[in-house]
Amino acid sequence: MRDIIKMIVVLTVISTVMGATLSLVESITREPIKFSKIKFVKGPAVVAVLPECENDPIQDYKEGVVLEEKAGQKIIKSIFPARKNGKCVAVAFEVTGQGFHGPLGIMIGVDLKTGKLTGMRVMTHTETPGLGARATEPAFYKQFSGLGIKDVVLSDQGGKVDAITGATITSQGVLGAVKAGLQLFSRSKDKIMGAVGAG
Template sequence: MSFREILSMIVVLAVVSGVCGGGLAVVKMQTAEQIEYQKIKNIKEPALKAILSGYDNDPVTDRIKLVTGKDKKGKDVETTVFYAKKGGKVIAVAFEAYGGGFEGNVGIMMAVKIPDEVLDGIAATTHSETPSVGGVALNSPDFMGQFKGKSVSDNFALSSGGGAINGYSGATVSSEAATKAVTSGMEIFKKFKSEILG
């Protein structure tokens, strides 16, 4: 094998890989926004529709991202806030927070009415709870409906822990996960109120 041959192999491979890599980077950048929109639309929109009402804009496009903390590795944790507007005026904001359940984190989307600062409703987005146990609780109007109308500063613990929420019988862990998620969501809301409403 001549030196020329080896060189041509290296060059061709490098050039092809480079061009392909560059092309992919461009495609990735071009589609990133659309993909995020699609993901939110397909995963979060059902929850948003369930808890928001009386708006005339598209909350999926009317959203901002906030850095609301750092995880264990020191990476920023972002929370996406969705705005429901009527006639250009914000009537509610919705965002997602997480609480540890029986099987990993339970994601809860919650809506806060503006300016009353009371909960307009909550809905589960992502979870891996046992469908026949925790899943039932997280879809139960009886349990999830308790949050509606509560003030942002209420104590969202289970009644057994001195709070205002009655756990779903048979699914205490999942109920607790929901209350934890709402509690942490409310903390985020209180802490970043000026950014969210600003």
């Protein structure tokens, strides 16, 4: 009987002490982990859509900027600012769209002055390889640089973007998300300017 009690006590003490240590380590590493996830998962796309930046937009990013508030529904984005000669010239933020198989995670860069796209990259998707997945290829994403809200439409509908062959739904999902992002930008330009300290 004494043996059993000893066993239970020892195991409980070991588990409790290790558990407490772990939750301490977790609380120390929580912020750095969040930062490195942003840096390595979104970082490459952020840098790619902000071609003119001279700063490190990931280091300078602003978390959880409230852009709109409608009937208790908040639209919150993390904003990555691009600075040139010390002045903020463009911002990047993430938008989501609906593809053929699932959600599309898209990073867009917007020029502060003109409100036009500085770049677009599809970061996460579950589209079919060889069809919808070609949204990540230069032939598709290069078309977006320099486009304004009105241009972000398929070319056979009067816009400036050629759809990916055989993947119209994916193309439209990307276009819809980018367009919504640009509209969001033009509606809440002041708040974005305020958050990144420009204007």
